[in-house]
Structure formats: structure tokens, C-alpha cells
Amino acid sequence: MDYILQTNALVKKYGGATILRELTMNVPKGSIYGFVGRNGAGKTTLIRVITSLHKVTSGEYSIFGIKNSDPALAQMRKKIGAIVETPSIYLEMSARDNLLQHYKMMGQSPDRLEEILRLVELSDTGKKKAKNFSLGMRQRLGIAFALAGNPEFLILDEPINGLDPQGILEVRELIQKLNREMGITILISSHILDELSKLATHYGFIEGGHIVKEMSAEELHDACRNYVRVVTDTPDELNAALTEMNYSFQMTAPNEAEIFTPFSVTPFVKALDKRGVNIVTMSLQEESLENYFMNLIGGNRYA
């Protein structure tokens, strides 16, 4: 698999505090990578490190396969767009002037200026200054900045924080469009898991400055899907019966199975009974992304 971003044992310390602890993560090319963690877990610090705003204490990272110690990375950074915490825009300028200024700073001609303004739906804001924009409009202008250099990799730090439902919908649709139609790899950090689950194709879970789990959306879906936990005193018969019935299941303990294939209880129990299976207990288990994450970080500290 090709990776846009890989970090290897990254450490970031401020004074005596260690914020990133041997952090290793891999962002696949073409993915929308949901970077999940509670407030203070180290999401923004990692983003600041990989965008070069903060210096690495130890460890390394590579973007587009180029290590952070390689001077060639500076040139490749033009292919990165990022919003770190809040959109970085000139409040006293209009959307168009803001983008023009950004193009000048990048040394590029503003050929795609109108196209980008239309894409983020700010083409009709005229001379209205950014300081008079709503939070959603500022966020979209920040995304326009990030898109100005035709990025291959977009880093969005909490892009839906503070947005109203309409703003969240707009930003979500824009992110999906950028990923699907333009093939941009997107790293998106958030602690709003429900929203992330509508976007992400891959996930990285961070806790205490360390990645505790990386997985694809499919893997997460499998991990989070509803299942029936069956406890039996005839595990061999149960295993054989479920295999014969072509059910999706896994034996999680010597006398316990988790069954993922949906079924009606009465015919299911009759079928097992016919095959000599004795069921002790049977319970429906539901796991949301929130539950999964809380279990992963080992407690209910998530907020």
C-alpha cells in the first residue's frame, strides 16, 4: 500500500511535558483518514509537527515518501494544504483578496481562483471582509487556501468545530467531493466521532500522544457491528452447526461465540437444538464507534 504520510516513533516535548510518545501512524494514499482522539490527546500537536509549525523532539516522519530531514521536503510542501485549528486568513480582506494574497505568497498565478471560490461557495461574497464572515464561511475560505496549491494531501484539524448543522453538511460534502473527484488524500482530526464515521475510509485512534489502533473503515465496521453473544456448554457442536448453517461468527472463548449474521431467534434456536447444541445464554450486543473508542482507550474519560 502507498502511504502519503508515515511517522516513526515521533516524540514531541514541551518543557518537561511529553505530548507525543513514540507516535507511529500511516495514512494511505487516496484515503480520508479519520484521526480520532479526545481533547488533549495530541491530535493538533501531531498536525503542527507534520506541517513544520513545531519542531520534532525525536523520531521522524515522511510525506510523499520524503523524510523530514531531507531538504527536498520543503519543495514538496507546496502539495500540502492544511487548516490547523482555526482558518488562517486575513480578516481585513475579502475572500478574493485573501486568495490573491495567498497565491502571491506561493508564487503561483491565480488561474484557479474563481474555480476555487465557486467550489467553496464564496464566489458571491464580493467585497465583504472576512472579519464579517460566519464561522462556516471562514472555514470554507480556509479550505480554499488549502486548495490553492492543487494539493495532493489535505490536513484538516477539527474542521467542523463550532459549525451549525448546515455548515457541517457543507464541509462534509466538500471533503467527500475533494476526495472522490479530485483524489486528494485527507487527514481529518476530530473528536466528533459520529461525523467522522460519515467520512472516513481509515482511522487512527490516538490516546496520550500514542496511536493505539489504526484500521480501515471496513475493519471498524466489523468491530462495531451488532452481534449476538451465545454461551454454550457444547462448543464443538455450536461451532459445527454455525459453520454448517453458513453463519458469520467467531469463537471468542471456549464456550462462547459471537454471531454477526442477523437471524430470527425461534428458527435459530430450533436449528441449533436439532444439531445437539445446548444454549446457556444468548444476548444482543451493540457497539457504537463511541463505545469502541472508549473501550480502546480503556475507560470513560472521553469527552
Next chain:
Amino acid sequence: MLDLLKANFSRAFRGARFYVSVGIMLFVAFMDLFMSHRHGYGIDDQFMDGSSFMSLLVPLVAGMFISRDYTNNTIRNKIIVGHSRVNIYLANLITAIAIGFALTLINLIPTLGIGIPLLGWGDADMDKVWICMGMMFLLTVVHAAFVTFMCMTMQGISGTVLSFVAYYVVSLVASIVLAFNSDNELGKLIIDALPDFQFSQLTSVGELPERLNRFPLYSCGLIAVFTGAGLALFHRADIK
């Protein structure tokens, strides 16, 4: 670097602060002309008066220009797209110098352009005039280097405020020290090295300052210290 300068220049020479500063420098120029005309002086005694405002206006315009990059967080954009920190710092320093020079010229052009035909030049030695003008521009660079250092290392509006305050606090403390050390080497160092005291000597009527040859050395030394320290601190700083 050129891209940064283009972007800086397109932003620096517009906005209320710059135009207010232009207004102040023009007002000072015309006041000088008026006072010289009223007292019958030649323009040679007055033409450098406007430069005394540089310690106020360079922090106001250039300092706010640099600080605004931090308050808007737009400094992040420059780093994210791959501009080196050295280039970002030097581009801001060059912009601050350009702002200082522009304001100086805005004062000098009407002062000399109207003053010489209207009031006459006076009897000043042209060698002294050229030396003083050169030193005046060098002092503007010192101001710009100091303001850039403060704003780039303080990362925000506090840099602008502190560069205002620091300039006057240093001058005040130096005056007190000078009161007890006027004749010794420390006193000479203060008088010759600090921009405020250099300026006083350059604008005083009469002969050129006794130790004039030291002035550019001290000024260049200050520029090197501020810029070197600023670059070192900014290079390793974590940007908010």
C-alpha cells in the same frame, strides 16, 4: 524569498495605519517648512526632523504588519507551503526596512522639494548633509531590525507594544546611567551606540560628531545582533 516579498509589499503599503503614518510624516514636513519660513531659517537646519518619528512609526506600521501575521495566524500558511523560516524572517525585515525608508522619503521629498526653492538651502556643509542622511537611513534599518526581532520572537501584538516600550525604557535608563558616566568610556559607548543618542548628535547644529566613524559600526553591530538573535530564535520556535 521573492514570492514572500511580493506578498508582503502588496499588503504593507495599504491600510489605515500606513496612510495615517504618511499623513504624520507629511504634516511634520509642512510644519518644518512653516517654522523655517517663520523664523527665516534655511531648510538645512530642519530637514532631518521627520526622522525623529521613526522610532514611533516603524513599530506602528512595520510592527503591526508583522504582528498581524501572527494574530491572523497567516504566518502558518507561509511555513505550511514550505517557505524556510530564514526567508520568512528576512522578508519581514526587508519589508520593515522598506516601510521605514518609504516614510522617511515621504517626509524628505516635500521638505527638500518645496523647502530649497522656497527657503533656500542655508549654509550647511554638503559633506555633513550626505553623511547625516546616510546615517539617518542606517538608523531606520536599526529600528526595523529591532522591531522585526521583537515581533518575530514574541509572536503577536505584544512584540509591537514591547518594541515601543523597550525603545523608550532603554533611552531613559541610558540617560540615567549617562548622568553619572558622562566622561568615561561607558558614557561614550551609550552616546555613540544607542540610536536615540546618535540621532541627537547628528541633528545638533554645528560640526559633525567627534566619533562619527564609530556610528556605522555600532549601528551595523546592533542590526547584526538583533537579526542574528531573531533568526536563531525564530528558527527553533514552535509557531502557535
